[in-house]
Amino acid sequence: MPDNSDCKIATADALTLLLHNQHALSAAIEEITKWLSENGVGSVAANAMSAMETLDTNAQAITDSIMRIRQS
Template identity: 75%
Template sequence: MPNDSDFDIATADALTLLLHNQHALGAAMEEVTKWLSENGVHSVAENALVALETLDTNAKAITDAITRLLRF
């Protein structure tokens, strides 16, 4: 069984990959939201913005978790 430090590093690495995926999804959603807004679908664009805010909030929490794991 790996020691706690190895496990923490592996967990931080996995969370980092998930965070990168989250940033990529956010960027794609921003492009779609921009297109929706420019094409008159404002209510859907507004809903997408709410989802983007959730991604941002969760990205901050994931970043904090990665930092805590790598501190030890």
């Protein structure tokens, strides 16, 4: 059974990968939002912006968690 530090490293590494995925999703939503705005679908673009705000908020919380795990 791995020791506690190995588990913390694995957890932090997994969270880091999830954070990278979250950034990629945010970038994709941003591109779609831009296209929607340029093509007159403002209400859908506004909904996409709300989703991006949630991703940004959660990304910061994930980053903070990763830092706490890595420092412990």
